[in-house]
Amino acid sequence: MNLFDMSLDKNPANYVSLSPLTFLKRSADVYPNKIACIHGGRRITWGETYQRCVKLAAALSERGIGKGDTVSAMLPNIPAMFELHFAVPMVGAVLHSINTRLDAGSVAFQMDHAESKVVFIDSEFADVMDVAIKEAKAAPLVVDVKDESFSTDTPIAKIEYETLMNEGNDDFSWSLPEDEWQSITLNYTSGTTGNPKGVVYHHRGAYLNAISNVITWDMGSHPVYLWTLPMFHCNGWCFPWSLAASTGTNVCLRTVLPKTIFKLIKSEKVNHFCGAPTVLTMLINAPKKHKEGIEHNVKVMTAGAAPPASIIQSMEEMGFDVTHVYGLTETYGPCTVCAWHDEWNELPVDEQATLRARQGVRSVMLDDLMVADPETLEPMAKDGRSMGEIFMRGNNVMKGYLKNQTASDESFKGGWFHSGDLAVWHEDGYIDIKDRSKDIIISGGENISTLEVESVLYRHTSVMEAAVVAKKDDVWGEKPCAFVTLKEGEEVTEKEIIDFCRENLAHYKAPKFVVFGGLPKTSTGKVQKFVLRGIADDI
C-alpha cells in the first residue's frame, strides 16, 4: 500500500455515478426557459421537460416499474420519445426502443426476449402492435402516445401517455444509479440473418458517448438539432443525451421528407442533423426551390453504409458541412470520425471528398481502434492495401448481448470488440471500410470490395442508388452483380453501366450483370444485400 492509497477513499462528496440524467437536471436548473423540444407548434422548455420526466418516472414507479425492468417504445421522433430517454432510467428501468418499420412477429420476439413490462405506442403503428401484443407472451402495460399531428386512437391501449404522466408526483425523488455500469437502454440489431441480438448500454457509456458527440463534432453550446435520424436507432446515436449536455434544442420530425427538412432548417435555424446516406441522397435530389434560402451554417453527420464520395461532395456543394462517422449498434452508434485537417482544404474538391469518405480515426472517447487479422488480432500494415477486420475497445462499447453469452463472448474474444467490418488502414492511421466481412466478393481467389464497385457506380451521372453483391459462379466461385436505381427520367443500358465500370476499375471487379430497379432496404435504411444475393443467384 502506497502513500496515495491511504484514507483517500470514495465518498458521496467526491464520487458520483456517471449518468446522462445529470445533464437533464443541469439544463433544467441553469436554463429552465430555454426550448428543449419543438414539435410542430409545440414548444417545451428544459424546465418543463425535466418536470414531465420526473412525473412520468413517478408514475412508472407507482406502477411497480423499477431497476432492471424493460420499458419498450414504438414511437417516431416526437417529444415523448425524447422524454422516455430520461424518465425510464430515472427509475432504474431500461428503455427498449423498437424500430418502427418492423413487422409484428419481430416486435413480439423482441418484447418477449426483453420481458417487456410497459410499451408506449404511437397510433401510426397501432395495427402492427395490436398483432404483436396478441402474439407475444409478455403482457406489458400498453400506453397510447397521442400526437396532435397524427391523431388516430390506439385501440389496444389501456391508458394515454399524458394521463399516465399525470398520475405521477411533481416532487418524486429519483436517484442516479448506485453503479454507473447499470443498464440504461436496449437496442436490437437489425439482424440480417437469424434472430436479432439485444445490445445493452449502461449509464457510464451513455454519459461518455453523449459528451464524445459534443466534443468530436464541435457542437458548441445550444445547438439546434433536427431529428432526421430515428431515435430508435442506437438511441439516436446518443444525441438525446448530447442535447441535454449542451442544452440544445430538439426539432422533432415524424417523417423524413426533404421538403419538411429544408423548411425546418430555415424556420427553426437548425444547425445540426444526422442521417444515413439515403437521407442525404434524398436531399441532394430534392427540387431546387426547397433548398433555397438557407443562410446559416448547417453541419451534417452521416454514417450507416459508407457514403460514396460523390454524395459527400454533392452535400458540400449545397453548402452543408459533412462529417463522416462510423460505428455500430454495439458501439453506441458512431465511434470513429473522419477528423478533418485544415491543410486538406487546399486539395481539389474530389480529393477532399475521397478523404472525407474514409471512416477515419477513433472519436475522442473511444479508447482504441485497430485494423487487424481476425484470427491473430495482429494489426495490419498501415499501407492502404492490407485488409483486416476493424476492432474497438472503450467505454462506448456495449455491455454485451442480452441473454446471449455465446454471442457476447465471441464478439469480445481477445479483449477487443469484433466489428465484422473489413477495412484498410491508411498511412496516416485513417481507416477505410472496404466491406462487411459477409459482403466481400471472392472471385477467382481475388477479393472484390463491393463498396469500391458501388462508389464507381455512384459516379455515373444517371445512377441514383447502387448495390453490388456476389452471384455464385461455377468457374470463378463468385462474380459481382450490380443492382441500380436510375435517377428520374434517365435511361441507360446494362452494357453502358458495365463499360463505365471497366473504364474505372480493374476489369475483374466490374459487375458482370446489372439489374435495374428499386433496392430492398432494412428498416434503418441499409440495403438488404441478402435479398439481392437471392435475386442474383436466380438470374
Added chain:
Amino acid sequence: MNLFDMSLDKNPANYVSLSPLTFLKRSADVYPNKIACIHGGRRITWGETYQRCVKLAAALSERGIGKGDTVSAMLPNIPAMFELHFAVPMVGAVLHSINTRLDAGSVAFQMDHAESKVVFIDSEFADVMDVAIKEAKAAPLVVDVKDESFSTDTPIAKIEYETLMNEGNDDFSWSLPEDEWQSITLNYTSGTTGNPKGVVYHHRGAYLNAISNVITWDMGSHPVYLWTLPMFHCNGWCFPWSLAASTGTNVCLRTVLPKTIFKLIKSEKVNHFCGAPTVLTMLINAPKKHKEGIEHNVKVMTAGAAPPASIIQSMEEMGFDVTHVYGLTETYGPCTVCAWHDEWNELPVDEQATLRARQGVRSVMLDDLMVADPETLEPMAKDGRSMGEIFMRGNNVMKGYLKNQTASDESFKGGWFHSGDLAVWHEDGYIDIKDRSKDIIISGGENISTLEVESVLYRHTSVMEAAVVAKKDDVWGEKPCAFVTLKEGEEVTEKEIIDFCRENLAHYKAPKFVVFGGLPKTSTGKVQKFVLRGIADDI
C-alpha cells in the same frame, strides 16, 4: 438479480479507465504534426510531445519510479512542465507541482510531507531549492530543466532534463491505471494559517474536469491557449489535459508581463487564456499601444478572488470575452461558471457586468452545488440575501488531503465538500460569493461582506486595487478597514474614499479607516488578508 445483471460484465473491450493520458495518445495519433507547445522560437508537435513523454516515463521507470511515488516540479510554464503532466502519470507516479513563489522552508515541508522521489528544477529557483533540498529529510533525485530563455545552471542538479529523457526507450510500454481512482497529482493549498494541506487528484477527475473545461467554456477544436495561469496552480485548472483533449496549442509564458501577453496574443493568434483578477488589472492598466492590433476574438476565464464587476466591464470594453468561474484547489480548480444567457445581452453594460461577476452555476461535470447552513446542511432560500456556505459534490472534488484524515473527514462531513466560502443564492440559482467564512466582518451584530465594500472601492476612478478587513473594536466587535492602492499619478484622501463608500453603501458597511499602499499577496496572487488584519489591529 435482474435480467440486465446477467453475463453483462466488464471486460477489456468495454471498460477502460478514464485517464487524461488517452487524450495525449489520441492527439499524437490523429494530429501528429499539429503544434502542441510554443515556447519562444521552439515549436513542439503533438507527435513529438507524445514521444518525449514516453521516453521520460521510460527513464523514470528505469530509475525505479512507479505507482504511488511522488515526482515534484518547481517549474514555470515551460514545455517540460506540460510534459510532466503526462510522463509522470504514465508510470503511475504522482505529479507534485510546487508554487514557484514559495520560500525554502515551505518547499522543504512539502517535499518531506509528499515523500518526494524526484524533483525537477528550473534554474530561476535554484537558490531557493538549494536551501530547501538541504533542509528536507527527503533526498529526491534532482533534475535541472534547462530553458533557453533562462540559461543559468542549477548547481545542485544531478542530471539535466533532456539527458534524463534520453535515457528512456522510445518504445516503452506505459499503461493506463488499472483503477481510474488512482492518484495523478498532488497540489498543496496556499495555507494562510498553519501548514498547507496536500490535495490529491485522481485520473477519473482529471479526465472529467479536462472535458468539463472544453464543454463549459465552449473551447472548440484546436484552441490556442496562453499560459498566463501558473501550471502549478491546481494543475493549471486541468488545462494541460483539456488542451490534449481538444488538440490545442499551448503557448508557454515564463513571466506574466502585459507587453508579452499582448504580443503573443497577436503573433500566435491566442484565443483563450485564464488569469486571476490581478492579471486582468495589469492588462487593463497596460499602455494603449500594447493593446492595439488584436483582430480576432479572445476568451478570458477568470477566477481567484471574485473580480469586481468593474474589472470584468473594462475587459469586455477592451473586446475580450470574459467568463467568470469559481473553484478551489479541492475542486480541481473552477467548478462553477457564470453561464451566460443570451437575453442578458439586452441589458445595460453595468448590469451585465454585475451579472457576469456572479460565481454562477455548476459547470457541466460538477454534479451538485448548494448554498446551505454550515451546520445543518439545510439549503438557504434563493432570495439573494440569505448567506450560507457553498457546498459541492461531484467527480471533480478531490480524493482528500494527503496523510490528513481529520481534515479530509471535516471537509467531507455530511457527504458534501465544505468550501468555506460564503455566498447567497439568487432566485435564478446563481451563486454570488460574499466572503470567505474567515473574512466576513461582524460589526454590531451585522454581517459585512468585505467583497461588497471592495467592489464599491473598485468603482472609484482613482483606485487600482483594494482590500477590506476587520479591525478589532471594543464597542462594535469589528469595524471595516480598507487598504487601497491608487492608480499611478492619482491622489485622494482618506475622507474622500470613506465618503464615496457612504454614498454607495449602507453607512455601517463603509470603512472607518483607509490605508494607502501596495497589497501583500500570496504566491497565487490572492491578497493576504491575515497580514492586513495584523496591520489594521495595530492602527
